[in-house]
Amino acid sequence: MRKLLMGGPQLLAFDSFTDVNGTALTAHTADTGQSWTHGAGTGTATIQNNKAQFTGVTSEADPWVIPAGVANVTVSATMNWAANEDAGLVVRWLDANNYWFFDGAQSTGVWTVFEKTAGVQTSRASGTFAFSLNTDYQVRVVASGPLMSLFVNGALVVSFNSANQQGNTKHGIFIGGAAAVNVLVDNFRVTTP
Amino acid sequence: MNRAQVLTPWTTGALGANVPRLTVDHPCFSYVDVTDQPCQNIPPTPNLFTAEVVCDDATLAAIEADPNYSVLWSEPL
Numbered sequence: 001m002r003k004l005l006m007g008g009p010q011l012l013a014f015d016s017f018t019d020v021n022g023t024a025l026t027a028h029t030a031d032t033g034q035s036w037t038h039g040a041g042t043g044t045a046t047i048q049n050n051k052a053q054f055t056g057v058t059s060e061a062d063p064w065v066i067p068a069g070v071a072n073v074t075v076s077a078t079m080n081w082a083a084n085e086d087a088g089l090v091v092r093w094l095d096a097n098n099y100w101f102f103d104g105a106q107s108t109g110v111w112t113v114f115e116k117t118a119g120v121q122t123s124r125a126s127g128t129f130a131f132s133l134n135t136d137y138q139v140r141v142v143a144s145g146p147l148m149s150l151f152v153n154g155a156l157v158v159s160f161n162s163a164n165q166q167g168n169t170k171h172g173i174f175i176g177g178a179a180a181v182n183v184l185v186d187n188f189r190v191t192t193p
Numbered sequence: 194m195n196r197a198q199v200l201t202p203w204t205t206g207a208l209g210a211n212v213p214r215l216t217v218d219h220p221c222f223s224y225v226d227v228t229d230q231p232c233q234n235i236p237p238t239p240n241l242f243t244a245e246v247v248c249d250d251a252t253l254a255a256i257e258a259d260p261n262y263s264v265l266w267s268e269p270l
Contacts, residue, residue, distance in 0.1 A: 060208070061208050086207075108220075110220075116232070117231070117232040118233050120211065120232035120233055120235065121208060121210040121211065122210060122211040122212075122226075122232045122235060123210055123211065123212040123213065123216075124226045124229070125223070125224060125226060126216065127223040128223060159225075160225060160226075162229050163229065164232075176207070176208060
């Protein structure tokens with residue numbers, strides 16, 4: 001007997017953020033069973049109207065991550081900026097001192113690839129994609145080997161090649177800056193590339 | 194638009210991150226660190242690296258006129 005093997009991306013993690021209003025993200029379980037970890041900082045993340053609502057703190061980077069078990073991934077989410085602040089996606093998280101994040105600054109439309117290695121944070125690349133407040137955007141990072149690329153609404157915004165932090169298998173969401181509500185996130189998804 | 198490679202020092206930006214000073218003084222449409230220099234080795238030695246930028250004509254002219262930067266090459270896109 002022959003078996004037909006289907007190709008295509010494999011789902012590794014998914015969260016529709018369906019839960020009781022006010023539930024802390026760290027107390028919430030993703031649809032695929034994983035728990036979220038607040039990797040650093042003192043910002044907050046709670047469930048509101050079946051979305052994750054993130055609130056930041058001035059001059060601070062706050063990542064929340066989820067285990068996917070794989071380093072080569074596509075990470076995506078629907079993101080909606082409620083204030084002129086920074087937010088984006090985290091890929092290849094090891095610990096609070098070692099990871100990558102892709103930061104969209106609403107006030108400038110600049111998206112920056114940041115590397116954090118041994119606690120040192122460095123801007124590696126940036127691109128421009130202007131976006132509006134209170135509007136949903138499909139944000140996606142594809143990390144495959146050394147190449148990492150950020151897409152917004154399907155458009156390539158910035159790419160970067162690096163040999164650093166290639167093997168880390170947690171991924172998630174990043175916020176920076178302070179506002180009553182920074183950003184709303186829905187349908188967070190991690191798949192194989 | 195133009196593509197150019199420019200020697201720039203690092204500086205400290207938001208969140209305490211190392212950022213290329215060029216993108217602070219002369220905001221560009223995009224930028225890439227072409228060196229992938231290890232984070233741990235950035236300031237103070239060596240505190241200079243090559244950034245590849247995409248920018249408009251006015252920004253490229255401003256960079257070329259700024260003595261803090263050296264344009265290695267540029268080409269129109």
